[in-house]
Structure formats: structure tokens, C-alpha cells
Amino acid sequence: MNVVYLSGGVGGARLLEGLARAVPVASLTAIVNVGDDFNHWGLRICPDLDTVLYTLAGLSDPQRGWGLRKETFRTLAAVQRFGGDDWFRLGDTDLATHLMRTEWLARGETLTAVTSRLARALGVPVAVLPMSDGQFETHIETVEDGTLSFQDWLVRRAALPAVARVLFRGDAAASAEVVRALDQADLIVIGPSNPYVSIDPILALPGVREGLSGKRVVAVSPIVAGRAIKGPLPGMIEALAHRPPSAGAVAAHYGELLGGFVVEDGDEVTVQVVPCLATRTVMKTRQDRLLLARTVLSFAERMCC
Amino acid sequence: MNVVYLSGGVGGARLLEGLARAVPVASLTAIVNVGDDFNHWGLRICPDLDTVLYTLAGLSDPQRGWGLRKETFRTLAAVQRFGGDDWFRLGDTDLATHLMRTEWLARGETLTAVTSRLARALGVPVAVLPMSDGQFETHIETVEDGTLSFQDWLVRRAALPAVARVLFRGDAAASAEVVRALDQADLIVIGPSNPYVSIDPILALPGVREGLSGKRVVAVSPIVAGRAIKGPLPGMIEALAHRPPSAGAVAAHYGELLGGFVVEDGDEVTVQVVPCLATRTVMKTRQDRLLLARTVLSFAERMCC
Numbered sequence: 001m002n003v004v005y006l007s008g009g010v011g012g013a014r015l016l017e018g019l020a021r022a023v024p025v026a027s028l029t030a031i032v033n034v035g036d037d038f039n040h041w042g043l044r045i046c047p048d049l050d051t052v053l054y055t056l057a058g059l060s061d062p063q064r065g066w067g068l069r070k071e072t073f074r075t076l077a078a079v080q081r082f083g084g085d086d087w088f089r090l091g092d093t094d095l096a097t098h099l100m101r102t103e104w105l106a107r108g109e110t111l112t113a114v115t116s117r118l119a120r121a122l123g124v125p126v127a128v129l130p131m132s133d134g135q136f137e138t139h140i141e142t143v144e145d146g147t148l149s150f151q152d153w154l155v156r157r158a159a160l161p162a163v164a165r166v167l168f169r170g171d172a173a174a175s176a177e178v179v180r181a182l183d184q185a186d187l188i189v190i191g192p193s194n195p196y197v198s199i200d201p202i203l204a205l206p207g208v209r210e211g212l213s214g215k216r217v218v219a220v221s222p223i224v225a226g227r228a229i230k231g232p233l234p235g236m237i238e239a240l241a242h243r244p245p246s247a248g249a250v251a252a253h254y255g256e257l258l259g260g261f262v263v264e265d266g267d268e269v270t271v272q273v274v275p276c277l278a279t280r281t282v283m284k285t286r287q288d289r290l291l292l293a294r295t296v297l298s299f300a301e302r303m304c305c
Numbered sequence: 306m307n308v309v310y311l312s313g314g315v316g317g318a319r320l321l322e323g324l325a326r327a328v329p330v331a332s333l334t335a336i337v338n339v340g341d342d343f344n345h346w347g348l349r350i351c352p353d354l355d356t357v358l359y360t361l362a363g364l365s366d367p368q369r370g371w372g373l374r375k376e377t378f379r380t381l382a383a384v385q386r387f388g389g390d391d392w393f394r395l396g397d398t399d400l401a402t403h404l405m406r407t408e409w410l411a412r413g414e415t416l417t418a419v420t421s422r423l424a425r426a427l428g429v430p431v432a433v434l435p436m437s438d439g440q441f442e443t444h445i446e447t448v449e450d451g452t453l454s455f456q457d458w459l460v461r462r463a464a465l466p467a468v469a470r471v472l473f474r475g476d477a478a479a480s481a482e483v484v485r486a487l488d489q490a491d492l493i494v495i496g497p498s499n500p501y502v503s504i505d506p507i508l509a510l511p512g513v514r515e516g517l518s519g520k521r522v523v524a525v526s527p528i529v530a531g532r533a534i535k536g537p538l539p540g541m542i543e544a545l546a547h548r549p550p551s552a553g554a555v556a557a558h559y560g561e562l563l564g565g566f567v568v569e570d571g572d573e574v575t576v577q578v579v580p581c582l583a584t585r586t587v588m589k590t591r592q593d594r595l596l597l598a599r600t601v602l603s604f605a606e607r608m609c610c
Contacts, residue, residue: 042347042408074377078401082426084408092397096383103347103389121387 003297004185005030008198009048010065010230011222011283012191013055015296016126018289019189020056022297025125029181033193034111034130035138035168035201038151040088041079043098044105047151048198049115049130050097057122065230068093087156112175129181131202134172138197141165150197159232163239166196174205182211187300190219192281194233195253196240209257216259218300220292221247224264224282246270260303262296275303308602309490310335313503314353315370315535316527316588317496318360320601321431323594324494325361327602330430334486338498339416339435340443340473340506343456345393346384348403349410352456353503354420354435355402362427370535373398392461417480434486436507439477443502446470455502464537468544471501479510487516492605495524497586499538500558501545514562522564523605525597526552529569529587551575565608567601580608 003023005016007030016030030052037046054060054068061069071091080086097118104114110133119128140153142161193199203209226245228234234245241249247263248270261274268278277299283289308328310321312335321335335357342351359365359373366374376396385391402423409419415438424433445458447466458466498504508514531550533539539550546554552568553575566579573583582604588594
């Protein structure tokens, strides 16, 4: 059974790491949001791709939720001395990823090829695909502070400016590798990522929704008891869906796309319409990731019958 | 008295640091070789400019002769993991210099302006000018290994391929700041740098030799008792001047440009023609630098009488 997994950053990466141990790696493909990608210190930064790669490689910092464990920030300290931007904290080891990616892209390699090289070097056995090799930028139209690029809003402004709308800019198409993976997929799992800014960018690419139609699609709720494990999703649900944050609001956002929805125990009362499985979705340990992955897979298998 | 100092890397930087304490800083301008500059990891690296800035800031590593003291190499280790180039060892703190420079250059700032920003941030009070904002590359035509870019020959190949010729490529002109500094100079001091690959690039710029004519020019020998403190100069003298390495060979190379020449005690026997001062030129301590600077200045003052 070929499984395609749609992912943003931290939460999405954790379940993916569980899936990578629950299924044969050759049958698993991750399609990762690149709408958050941006240039910083002249380097190309792909936050979600890096979080996915580092998490799959077992290198991500478990506390911070981003970047590498045992990271140091000596370059950052020196950049601060030069008055350079320090709102996005690039670590010394992490920097190598961005340096190599930027250099390889400058030589004309696609982001897909670059990501594959990075994954190989990090010992990641799962196929990790950027959703596109094209131009795609997520912007946040705020109520009072104009339109901000995503990292500017999320990190520099600490997600404080009230959100009016999420905008996607660019003319990106899904890569050939993404189209092929979707075509061959028996099951699509949407990770517990932010639907507005992590999953919608993937779904917005021409052909992706068509590629999902007729497939089994299961999502895992990123909202647990009205809150997000990490990130600005609760406020975005209030601002964009005009309702209190809940797992049900996420299910409603995905709508008919979903064939099934996995939520935290107790959150099933917020969900209408889709077949819903209530279980423990919060992943604190590696074992939690594996158990949730297995639960999602067996739920999906039952769906088809 | 306005002093203009022509400099390569390590040796040149050390005497410059002494001069910066021997004269009012406002009267001292350093013109630095950029023929060694190159791109590495997608970043613009200016080895001589950085050595000069770090030495003047008191930050350079006294043992290694390049880079920063107390440097770490975490990014380099991660780059190695990705199979990236590791023959040029960029340190974590040093990296910030190259990141900022590359970003500022990409925004359209001149290397002169960028260097001035870096100098200010590092607390360097002396005017440090790259010799040019234009395109200028030193290449080494080797006897058996073709033509190599300078860092490729010096660092990657450890200066082992025999030298047939030094080539300068590009259409660079001296910057307006360099032309002005030379015009206002009362004394030109050529540091104890490699004449072929550190000083000749500066002299090769259109207008620089004319700017020096009629000025007092004093050089300090980079050869001490037939050897160089650092670098490949002895072999280059043998290959390019077809004579044993000596202070006299350096004086002969500069020829009529020199109004005076400062050599290590004992080396005066190798020097013909120019007025020559023999003294202790090896700079092991900061005090050595100051003493040599004062000796050079008083020698130059006597020359004019």
C-alpha cells in the first residue's frame, strides 16, 4: 500500500517519523509545504522541509521544536555584531544545510533534487518531496499591518498581527515527482499541520485536488481540546473560520476532501459528518508517534471496507 | 603626514597594526589586495581584507595566522557531512563576515562600502580600502597542472604545483577612494607581503604606478634570511626571478619604485641599489609590530632629507 503524507513542520514531521517506522519506507512519500520558504542572510531557507528531514534523521531538537539538537549559535552572534537580521535564529550546524542548498540551487539543481541530496546525506530513507520546484509564497494579509511574508508574520512579528486573509503568490505547479506519487497513492494522510498555511498551499497547486479525488484521504487533527500543540492555528481559525478553534473546525475546513478524521479523545464531539476516530494524538515520545501512525493506518484500512 | 600602506594578508596586516598605533589613525590608509578573493559555499571571501580587519581589531588567531582566535568549525563539519568543499576552512564566527558581505554586495553595495561597514562593526578605526571594486582575479599558471585560481593553487593544492607565471584577469580599476588616498599620500609603505601575488595586483591597476611616482615609497622585506615567515614566496622567487630567495630579490623585483627598503639584520648584504635599513623585522609580539612601524617611519623621514 503506497502512502502519501502531506506535511508542514513540527507536528507533521513527528507523525511522519512514526509512519516511517510503521510502513516499509519504499511505500511512503512525504509531500512537504514550501510556502514558508524564504531568503535570509542570502540563503534559501525551507523551514518545513528542514524540520521534516531533521526529524526523520533523529536530529531535531525535542524541546525547541525547530532546528537541531545540541545546536550552537556562534555565527548568529557574529551576525548580530554586524547589525544583521537576527529574528530568524539559524544555528551553526543548521547553516550548512542552507549553504549547501543555496549553492546547489544556484547551480541549477531543482529543490526536489537538492532535498533528495540532503536527505541522503542525513541518512533519511523516506522520499521527501517539496510540493513544488516553482515559485510559491504564502503571505499573511493582516488587519492593521498590511501584507507580510509568512516568516515575517510568524517569527519576526511573533504571529501577533491579526490575520485577515492568507494569500498564495506565485505560479508554482506540483512537481512531476509529486504528481506521480499522488497518482500511485493508495492512501493519503494529512498530518496534524496547520490547514491554512501548511496543507492548503499543497492543495492549492493545480492538479493536486484532482489527484486526491477518488483516493482515501485521512487527516489528523492539529487541534487538541481547542488548542494547538505549537503555532498560531487557534487564532487563525477564529479569524478565518469565525468560530472557536476545534478539531471540528479543521474537519469543516477540509470538507469533502476527507474520508476520515483522527482526533484527540473527547474532541470527536466537535466533529460532524466525516467518519471520526478518537484516540490519543499528542506525541510526546517516539513511541507515541509510532502508535499514532499505526492507529491512523488501521483506521484507514477499515475505512475502505 | 599621510601614510598609505599596501598590504596582502598576514605579514602585511601585522605591520599595519603596528602603524595604526604609531601614527594618528586619520592619517593612515590601507590599500589591500583583492586578487585572492573568490567564491566559496556561494559566499564572497576576501582573505586579505579579512586578515587585515581581524588583525586590526585584535581578533586574529596568533598561531594559525589566519581566521579568528577561539574559532569553532561546526558549520564546516556539517558541510563535510553533505560532501561540500572543505579545503578552505571557514570558521563559525568568520562565516558571519562572509554572509554579511555577500548579502550587502548582492544588494548593490560596493566592496569598498561593505568593507567600511565591516570595519566599523569590528571597531577598526583605520581606513581599510580594497584596491578595487572591479573584477580582478589572480591566477597561477603552473608548469604541469594548467592555470589555477589563486586559492585553488595556494590552499587546495597547498602551493605544490610549480609556478610558471602569475596572471591577472579582469578589467578592474583602482577605486576612487584608492586614487584619492594615493594622491594625498606623503609616504607609501609596502608591507612585508608577497610581491608577486599580494602587491603586484595593486600595482597592476591602471593609474596606481603613476600615483606612486614622485612619492616616497618604502618597502619592508617579506624574506628573512632567505625564507618567508609564511607563504609560498621563496619558491615563487626561484621560479619567477630565477635566483635564490633573498631580500635583495624582492628589492630587485620592485626596482625603481622603491625609495628605501627595510630588511632583517644581515639581509642587507643581498640588497643592491636602494637605500637599505637593516633592523629586526620579524614580528612575534604586538610590541615588535609597533617598534618596526616606528623604525620604518623614522627611516622614511630621513629618506626625504
